[in-house]
Amino acid sequence: MSTLLSFRDVWVEYGDRIIIEKLNLDIEEGAFVSIVGPSGAGKSSFLRLILGQEGPSRGVITLDDTPLKPECGPDRGVVFQRYSVFPHLTALRNTILGLECEKAPVLGRLFGSARRAAVEEATEMLTAVGLGHSLDLYPAQMSGGMQQRLAIAQALVKRPRILLLDEPFGALDPGIRADMHALIRNLWRKYSLTIVMVTHDIREAFSLGTRVLALDKRRHDPHAPHRFGATVVYDLPMRERAEETEAE
């Protein structure tokens, strides 16, 4: 498979504090990459780099062989642990928003046949994540799991090149989490997604990912712990699994 996202000698530094050092990495199209690592090992910085929330201090990140601009864009979708959905919009309107932004730059709203087409597309996506019967609910009326489903639908309706998940299931209880694992795996297959997921849950990382990356510091200076940054210390390709291993 072809390389979608590539890091070439990437450093992230804040002043004299080094967060990520000398990161070289290629992520192939269609991969499901889990990122694990201790707190403070640059997992969030890594995600922010891909998201475009910040740029690298040194080095180049390319998406489809074009350097990434340090700004968020519609080619990268994201689901955060919380606050991913807009509280003032119903599920359907939350999902349509992405389509409206693209086609209505001034009003931010669609009308007539364009709107009907958008509603249809959004409804289809919401049905795919299992929210087909909750189109008119506000996020405050939904459970945590439903809100995350909505956040996923909201991101996927834009057909992003890469989907970023920042501890998406961290706030959910175990039963719901298992359902969500099955859902995200199905969506990944159905839409041939490329997913990068940051997680604290090692089990989740190994059961979902086709590749597990562990971020940590290679070297440690006890007198100046901030002078060494984190990089990929383990890069574990998972072998293809049969469906049955999904039982959790």
Place this chain on the structure above:
Amino acid sequence: MRWVNRQVGRGGRVLLGAVPILLLLLVYIVMAASRHAVNPADKILPLPGAMAESMSALLFVPDQLTGQLVFWADTMASLQRLGIGLGISTLMALVVGLALGVLPPVRATFGPLVTGIAVIPPIALLPILFIALGLGETSKVALIVIGIAPVMIRDIAAHVSALPREQVIKALTLGANSWQVMIRVALPQAMPRLLHAIRLALGPAWVFLISAEAIASDVGLGYRIFLVRRYLSMDVILPYVAWIALLAIAMDMALTFLSHRLFPWAHGESH
């Protein structure tokens, strides 16, 4: 049962809420009656009958000079000034507050100016307004705007910039530009806060209105109160004050009702 756990029902709340008000009225009537027993011509604490008599003249008898019903003319003039002042302030709060809250360059440019204007006591600017804008309606409305708009702008700007960063990022990954973030993400979530800000601004707005009317005017609730003060006409002042209180309460309740009606998602009612 401990007091923190004692819930009061709907009927109980009305009853308990009425007790101190009725008690206060009773105390007033007793004091007024005892003063009138000593001096039947007492003007300081008029009896309800005297108040009704002088108010009916203002309510129903046209003024000889202007041909208007004084009470209603006063009310309309004051409400018009208050309405225009509140309207302009609300619009400013929405436009400026939104831009300050969402766009960092705008915040860096105009944030200090808004803060600077907000800390000036508005009454200190009243002479400037009278000199610059004359003694007409403009200066009175301008005082209300200068008095409440900066506070409302800062409130909206703070509320908008406190929206979770994740929401803005999410909108950007959905392809939104700055304008769309403002009108689709920030504006709708600022609206309930705006109504709340108007409620909080109502108090100061009345203060500035009455001040402006007291100093230079020929009609208005504040003007009337300060006019009849010269004749110790407590029988007019007290009903006027009660009327102002009633108007303020009505506006507050209307805004609360409107907010619940228009933005149910912001009040967690349908949960």
